[in-house]
Amino acid sequence: MYNKMFKTKVGAAALAAVVVASPAFAEGEYGILMKTLANPFWGAMGQGVEDGAMAAGVEYFIQAVESDQAAESQLNVCNTMLERSPVAMITAAINSTNLLPCLRAAQEAGIKVVDLDGNLDPAILAAEGIEITFRIGSNNVLAGAQGAEYMVGQLGADATGPVLVIEGLSGNITGQMRATGFAEKLAELAPGLEIVASLPGDWDRGKAANITNDILTRNPDLVGIFAANDGMALGAVESVFAAGKAGDVIIIGVDGNSDAVKSISEGRLTASVAQLPYLVGQQAVENVKVAIDGGEVESQIIVPTLVLTKEVMDAGTEPLLAFVK
Template identity: 75%
Template sequence: MFKVTTRGKIGIAALMLLVSTAPAMADDEYGVLMKTLANPFWGAMAEGVKAGADAAGVKYYLQAVENDQAAESQLNVCNTMLERKPVAMITAAINSTNLLPCLKKAQEGGIEIVDLDGNLDPAILKAEGIDITFSIGSDNVKAGAQGAEYMAKTLGTDAKGPVLVIEGLSGNITGEKRTTGFADRLAELAPGLNIVASLPGDWDRGKAANITNDILTRNPDLKGIFAANDGMALGAVESVFAAGKGGDVVIIGVDGNSDAVKSIKDGRLTASVAQLPYLVGMEAVENAKKVADGGTVDKQINVQTLVLTKDILDEGTDPVLKYVK
């Protein structure tokens, strides 16, 4: 039975996804700690975790917090999960530092630590003396670069004009890598496309919509928008279409979640660099089981990405599409 405190509480959707058939303190469970299941990205990853656990024949329990910014709540949940003494802690930290005290305790207890979706900064881990078992996710710099490549291809490498970048939560390494990858690659491919603003959207759809509206007011000839996740990209879509500029601005997100797929099919969002969270979750559990069985895995495991466009979705022939959830 799970005890949910006020400070560490999780939503009903997350509670329904707490999975365990073993009693507390079982010695063969895997603990999975995510951000918020209100975000389709993490919902898809939770599905992948279940598939990976079923395939590997392991028991697990999964918890998430109320939103992408609930750093303190996530630490509380992490500490509570440690009391069950899992074989491994598979964690998607909200930022590079909030889970460090918990992960240090896990290491001291001989628990394997998995960095889910590359949210932990290697330099910070080294400074804290924390040695994780492996990190799994997409190459976020590459994902950002793929977004830039598609924008340059769509607008033309000789295109000129303003571009907006909407970053993730300040201090989150995942968002930083995506936006850096985008900015660096865009400068190489289409130097005439000038990033006029790069602002933190905090993974929030509403905030991204407000940022977009403000930048559009100041730059009515805006050519493109790159958002570090799909939720923010969809916020940008709302503002662009409300301004009567639907189809005039190339808008690219990252994640490839279900809402983004629908928007792309509807001809609103231009593209999304799919991070395939389902595949990340599945392979995270499978590799953690391999380590628990005495095997070895790479310290850094990168799962492939795919740029989702209307053409690719309409054709439906790419074999990777089966992992887009």
């Protein structure tokens, strides 16, 4: 049996949380703590969780907060989740520290803890004495590097010009790794492409649009933008088009969410390094069941990524396209 997912909107007064669950507690259920289901990335991952739970025959419930920045609310939701005494907690922390008290309590209660999408810093976990069952997600450094490889492939290894990097939320390891992977690979492949600004966009589309507008004003010859997620990349798209520079700037995001797919198909966003969140959610649940049943699970499970472009989508021959939701 499994709990069928449904969508609902809950205001900030209701703990700013979206809850997907059956009213009654179930024995042996899995608790899934995400960031925000308002983000298509996490929505696709939630669908993967649902399908993975159905395939594994397990009970589960999902909780999420109202935004990618609601760190305190997420800790409150995590603590509430503990009251249900799940056998496992699959968590996508907003940053590497906000859930530490809750994760420590889960560990003391014998609950298996999973790092969903690689949001927890291993060094911080070790310093706190917190052991996780496994972490699952894409290789974020590699995702950033793939973005750089694609940009250089479009502009040429001998290209010159300014490039903007829009980072994620300050202190979030996922965004840091993506930005680092991009910057290091860009410097290696095309030294003439200079990163003139690398600024935190806080996973926010509007803030990314403002950053892009400001950098375009200072650098009207901007040739490329790499954003650490698709929402920010789409904000950058808005500013580039508003400035009349459509086609002049390569814009690359990360995630491969439904909004990005639509924008790419319309010829607006250039590309997205698709993280295949559906596959991450599905495999997270399947591997938790293996671990609970006493089987062997790798401590780090890497889910592949795909550079999603209009050409790739139009061709339709890439097998991983089946997991782009």
